[in-house]
Amino acid sequence: MEALTWTGSVAFLNPVLMVAVAALIVSAVANILISIFVSEGPQQVNPDGTIAARGGLPGLLSRLLGWSLLAVVAIVVLYILLGAFMGANAGILGAMSHQLVPVWIALIILYAASIAFKRRLGLYGKLFDSPIGMIGFGLVMFWVFVGIFGALDLIVTHDPLAQVSKMKNKVPGTPMPGAEEGDFAWYLLGGDNLARDVFSRMIKGAWIVVQIAPMATLFAFMVGITLGLPAGYYGGRLDTLLSFLANLILAFPVILLFYLLVTPEIVATGVPNYMATVLFIFPIIFVGVLLNSRFYTQPNFRTPLLIGVLGVMIWLYLSLISEQNSAVSILPGFLDLFNIPGGILVVFVSVVFVNSPTVFRIVRGLTMDIKTRDYVAAAQTRGEGPWYIMLWEILPNARGPLIVDFCLRIGYTTILLGTLGFFGLGLPPESPDWGSTINDGRKLLKLYVHPALPPAFALLSLVLGLNLLADGLREESLKD
Amino acid sequence: MHTLTRGAPSCLYEPQGVAGVSFAAHFRGDAQKSPFKTPHIGARAGPCTGTKQNKDRPYQGPDREQQGVLMGLFILRRTGVMVLTALCLTFVVFFLTNLYPNLEKLAKTQGNFRMSEEAVQSWLESNGYAQPMLSKYGQWLGVVPGWTFEVDDGIKGRCFNGTVSAEEAAQAPRLCGILQGDWGYSTVFKEDVSGIIAVRLGNTGYLMFWVLVLMVPSALIVGVLAGMREGSPLDRSLSTFSILTTATPEYVSGVIFIAVLASSKFGISPILYEWGWIESKTLFKGTATSAMKDPNFSNFFLPVLTISLYGMGYIARMTRASMTEVMAAQYIRTARLKGVSFHNIVLKHALRNALIAPFTVIMLQFPWLLNGVVIVETLFNYKGFGWVLVSAAGNNDIELLLAVSVVSVIVVLVTQLISDIGYVYLNPRIRIS
Numbered sequence: 001m002e003a004l005t006w007t008g009s010v011a012f013l014n015p016v017l018m019v020a021v022a023a024l025i026v027s028a029v030a031n032i033l034i035s036i037f038v039s040e041g042p043q044q045v046n047p048d049g050t051i052a053a054r055g056g057l058p059g060l061l062s063r064l065l066g067w068s069l070l071a072v073v074a075i076v077v078l079y080i081l082l083g084a085f086m087g088a089n090a091g092i093l094g095a096m097s098h099q100l101v102p103v104w105i106a107l108i109i110l111y112a113a114s115i116a117f118k119r120r121l122g123l124y125g126k127l128f129d130s131p132i133g134m135i136g137f138g139l140v141m142f143w144v145f146v147g148i149f150g151a152l153d154l155i156v157t158h159d160p161l162a163q164v165s166k167m168k169n170k171v172p173g174t175p176m177p178g179a180e181e182g183d184f185a186w187y188l189l190g191g192d193n194l195a196r197d198v199f200s201r202m203i204k205g206a207w208i209v210v211q212i213a214p215m216a217t218l219f220a221f222m223v224g225i226t227l228g229l230p231a232g233y234y235g236g237r238l239d240t241l242l243s244f245l246a247n248l249i250l251a252f253p254v255i256l257l258f259y260l261l262v263t264p265e266i267v268a269t270g271v272p273n274y275m276a277t278v279l280f281i282f283p284i285i286f287v288g289v290l291l292n293s294r295f296y297t298q299p300n301f302r303t304p305l306l307i308g309v310l311g312v313m314i315w316l317y318l319s320l321i322s323e324q325n326s327a328v329s330i331l332p333g334f335l336d337l338f339n340i341p342g343g344i345l346v347v348f349v350s351v352v353f354v355n356s357p358t359v360f361r362i363v364r365g366l367t368m369d370i371k372t373r374d375y376v377a378a379a380q381t382r383g384e385g386p387w388y389i390m391l392w393e394i395l396p397n398a399r400g401p402l403i404v405d406f407c408l409r410i411g412y413t414t415i416l417l418g419t420l421g422f423f424g425l426g427l428p429p430e431s432p433d434w435g436s437t438i439n440d441g442r443k444l445l446k447l448y449v450h451p452a453l454p455p456a457f458a459l460l461s462l463v464l465g466l467n468l469l470a471d472g473l474r475e476e477s478l479k480d
Numbered sequence: 481m482h483t484l485t486r487g488a489p490s491c492l493y494e495p496q497g498v499a500g501v502s503f504a505a506h507f508r509g510d511a512q513k514s515p516f517k518t519p520h521i522g523a524r525a526g527p528c529t530g531t532k533q534n535k536d537r538p539y540q541g542p543d544r545e546q547q548g549v550l551m552g553l554f555i556l557r558r559t560g561v562m563v564l565t566a567l568c569l570t571f572v573v574f575f576l577t578n579l580y581p582n583l584e585k586l587a588k589t590q591g592n593f594r595m596s597e598e599a600v601q602s603w604l605e606s607n608g609y610a611q612p613m614l615s616k617y618g619q620w621l622g623v624v625p626g627w628t629f630e631v632d633d634g635i636k637g638r639c640f641n642g643t644v645s646a647e648e649a650a651q652a653p654r655l656c657g658i659l660q661g662d663w664g665y666s667t668v669f670k671e672d673v674s675g676i677i678a679v680r681l682g683n684t685g686y687l688m689f690w691v692l693v694l695m696v697p698s699a700l701i702v703g704v705l706a707g708m709r710e711g712s713p714l715d716r717s718l719s720t721f722s723i724l725t726t727a728t729p730e731y732v733s734g735v736i737f738i739a740v741l742a743s744s745k746f747g748i749s750p751i752l753y754e755w756g757w758i759e760s761k762t763l764f765k766g767t768a769t770s771a772m773k774d775p776n777f778s779n780f781f782l783p784v785l786t787i788s789l790y791g792m793g794y795i796a797r798m799t800r801a802s803m804t805e806v807m808a809a810q811y812i813r814t815a816r817l818k819g820v821s822f823h824n825i826v827l828k829h830a831l832r833n834a835l836i837a838p839f840t841v842i843m844l845q846f847p848w849l850l851n852g853v854v855i856v857e858t859l860f861n862y863k864g865f866g867w868v869l870v871s872a873a874g875n876n877d878i879e880l881l882l883a884v885s886v887v888s889v890i891v892v893l894v895t896q897l898i899s900d901i902g903y904v905y906l907n908p909r910i911r912i913s
Contacts, residue, residue: 031713062713244561248568253847253888255854255866256881259873260573265581415729422731422855423870435731442735442859446766449739449746456732464727471723 004173008091017075023068103145126476133472139465147210150203157184158197160204160432167191169448192451201432202454208433213413216351223282224359229390232367246357261350262425272346293388347426366398400477411466434459562893577878622657664879673883684864695788703799725793730855734786742766768862783860787852802837836906843899847892
């Protein structure tokens with residue numbers, strides 16, 4: 001087996017890509033310079049409503065920028081396509097693209113379906129009108145699919161924990177010695193300092209983030225909303241107390257808080273378990289109050305609904321928080337549906353805990369703003385209860401900023417998870433999550449850069465995607 | 481329905497007021513309801529202070545003296561809340577670090593790792609850890625007399641080092657907590673906490689100074705350039721750059737910088753070395769350990785850049801938002817119609833008004849920078865305040881950890897206070913209306 005080069009037999013594309021990238025950079029810089037020195041003339045609008053193309057040097061340059069950008073994107077797509085069909089013949093990039101074929105298919109199906117039906121899909125459909133939003137959503141969904149298919153073992157080439165001798169710190173594309181039939185023959189992105197496959201670890205790490213970050217953000221939103229709505233709506237002492245508590249948590253340096261909550265000694269005392277017991281009760285309160293305030297005039301419908309929904313939720317809640325042989329062990333073993341693997345619950349709780357005060361403040365601010373509107377006064381005159389007004393009048397009208405913040409906050413949660421991994425807190429040391437891998441890789445960074453860079457770029461692209469998605473959503477929701 | 485009348489909006493001069501800590505929340509996430517797009521602070525400060533006025537006369541606003549009193553009250557209340565916050569926070573830290581498993585770990589690291597249960601117990605007793613939590617906290621604060629414990633050859637106690645005779649113990653002060661200026665003794669570094677904190681804060685202060693020198697001007701320039709012509713190619717490229725920097729946490733950008741600029745095998749250093757452009761093997765140094773004694777460009781620039789970049793994007797975006805808002809204002813259009821040249825409009829008319837908002841953002845970036853400092857100091861092995869935090873937390877060094885949290889709480893709350901007061905003084909809409 002020979003070592004793979006980056007592009008293999010499609011290397012003929014490299015000069016073309018270089019030329020396109022050079023053209024892109026030159027035209028972008030020229031565009032920026034010219035926009036500083038030459039002010040834009042008035043745009044000429046034709047009688048049929050179209051706008052005349054800009055002439056002269058600025059027009060030429062902006063067209064050049066458009067074309068070179070298109071060329072770069074086309075060549076990159078060509079790399080991916082060729083790689084998907086040629087596999088390892090197209091080098092490391094080709095082999096990776098080949099491994100990612102399920103992701104490409106899922107992305108194409110998702111985008112085709114979404115664009116075809118975008119007029120019927122509300123805010124989500126409008127996202128496909130904004131290029132920024134589409135790019136962001138693409139990046140996010142890429143990692144979501146990588147996480148899901150990675151967990152189904154469709155993408156990974158090796159066991160992320162397996163150590164293969166002689167592969168320690170090997171550069172990307174190194175063939176595996178003594179690879180048998182059926183084994184993948186290369187370490188695509190090289191081996192780390194414990195001779196594990198960097199590529200597979202990066203893919204597996206995506207699953208950890210995709211699992212925890214949105215769920216933790218969702219829980220933080222439940223806590224923040226359940227406490228922020230009454231604080232903003234009633235004001236007074238309740239607001240003072242809750243705001244004080246929120247500021248208290250916000251005044252903690254995040255890393256100190258993590259160190260205090262996530263060390264093994266604290267975990268042994270059961271503090272995170274108790275915190276989970278408190279924090280995870282909020283979704284139940286939220287859903288209970290939500291349904292009760294909506295249907296309390298129809299007791300015949302409400303009572304069975306509440307019993308059913310809350311029954312299931314409380315069972316899930318109990319199985320979530322109770323773990324055998326830990327501080328909180330309420331349910332007997334046979335009723336316990338699932339156990340969260342060690343470390344993840346602790347990480348989850350601390351991330352929810354850190355995020356919820358901010359959500360609380362946002363919801364409280366929005367509520368204080370919205371409660372002065374006429375439709376709230378109308379609902380009060382109708383004699384609606386306060387919780388109905390909060391959850392069914394105020395909350396739906398605050399959804400725009402909250403959705404945007406949700407996206408940003410998932411990104412922030414991803415960064416927090418990385419921080420935890422970077423300091424080696426919470427998750428077990430062999431865990432393939434991105435923060436821990438960056439932390440492992442940085443120790444030998446001056447000699448071997450390949451173990452640390454892939455997870456770093458993965459985290460960067462996911463957070464960037466979430467920020468762009470939030471930007472696109474904000475833009476589109478402002479257009480309403 | 482008590483809420484039928486509009487609830488009185490909370491005032492600026494209330495501790496939990498809109499202008500108060502809500503800014504902090506703002507810049508910790510909520511970017512879309514920026515206060516700089518809707519001056520709701522001004523709008524809300526009106527009715528609050530206005531209730532004191534005669535209803536028949538149009539509201540004129542508090543005069544200078546009245547405003548001074550109000551501001552004094554505001555600062556006083558905020559200081560009270562600050563002290564209360566610091567007390568609660570240190571108690572939480574105290575509680576968590578004094579939980580039994582943590583104390584057991586401390587005993588084993590201080591004594592030896594194979595201590596029996598009884599040995600741990602007696603070590604804790606003879607070193608004052610086995611008392612009730614509240615009494616220990618009071619001793620740390622300096623409101624309860626420090627503990628003493630009689631051992632075979634004398635007396636051990638909180639207020640003196642080591643074992644001393646009974647006479648010496650009698651001469652030592654009774655109270656010794658932070659109220660008396662005694663910050664305690666670090667079990668990891670075997671030094672007085674105040675000394676450690678002073679030295680390390682000095683190191684971090686030096687780092688922060690250069691971070692601010694790099695971050696603030698470049699963020700303002702990027703924001704102003706992007707905001708002066710909304711939608712231009714310059715705006716789009718600079719906005720992309722700002723989003724990119726906000727999406728890059730320090731541990732990612734730091735790792736990328738080290739790989740590209742400070743690795744002798746990868747990135748641009750080997751190329752430059754081969755061409756003979758640089759004398760050393762690498763362009764920059766990957767550690768900043770030597771920067772504590774002899775800071776220079778090659779060993780100090782990367783940590784400074786890493787911290788600055790993450791905070792920069794946020795300030796730049798806020799500056800851009802504020803600049804675009806100002807550029808759309810009526811008086812700018814008037815100036816344009818009068819034929820003022822574009823650079824005069826930007827420099828003389830728009831810039832001053834556009835820079836009010838970023839001031840508060842910069843102040844509120846301090847708590848964030850603190851986080852960045854911890855990560856960067858770990859990554860670049862620069863022994864400052866963040867490095868102390870990590871080693872104190874990793875070893876359950878109780879008194880050092882408490883001092884660290886006191887310092888960081890003060891930093892967070894004081895910067896909030898300064899940003900609120902500064903906003904009031906800088907923004908004429910609040911001052912006059």
